[in-house]
Amino acid sequence: MSTLVVYDSNYGTTRIVAEKIAAELGEGTAVVSVSGLTPERLTGVELLVVGCPIIGWRPSPRMQAFLAQLGVGMLHGVRAAAFDTRLRLFIHGDAAGKISHALEHAGAHIVAKPHGFIVEGREGPMATGELDKAAEWAGAIMPTLRR
Ligand SMILES: Cc1cc2nc3c(=O)[nH]c(=O)nc-3n(C[C@H](O)[C@H](O)[C@H](O)COP(=O)(O)O)c2cc1C
Known part of the structure; x- marks a missing residue:
């Protein structure tokens, strides 16, 4: 399965979470920053995991800009x-x-x-146990793929 984790991160904390999730999703899972990413990169991706920090009560500006480029139906089948x-x-x-x-x-x-x-503070690190929760959350995705 072609799996991609797309993340945004200002201080590196969300990148660490993205990498943890990718490790849980299995070998061959690619992890890419949303910076400069275009929707074309999503071609052929079967499982897509996307994450970013909350900035001002909403997704980070870079993530919002990326999401705004996704056309209706572009992720059909993903x-x-x-x-x-x-x-x-x-x-x-x-x-x-x-x-x-x-x-x-x-x-x-x-x-x-x-x-x-x-996260503990604006610049991280993750609060105790949260990386384990990220791994658990990602692990729960796998059984849904067999349905
Ligand atoms: C300008 C700014 C605004 C933020 N606004 C919020 C917010 O509205 N809610 C929240 O829970 N965290 C907020 N945060 C904290 C971020 O979520 C935190 O910096 C982020 O999780 C750290 O991840 P990173 O290391 O990947 O950047 C804000 C941080 C910054 C720098």
């Missing part, structure tokens, strides 16, 4: 899931849900509930 990294705030906003919605709008079949992983 299975997809989304995550974000966020602070432990009372009002933290959301990126994972919004990414998931955008992927679905582009035609993807969503295979996991959007999930937010907690």
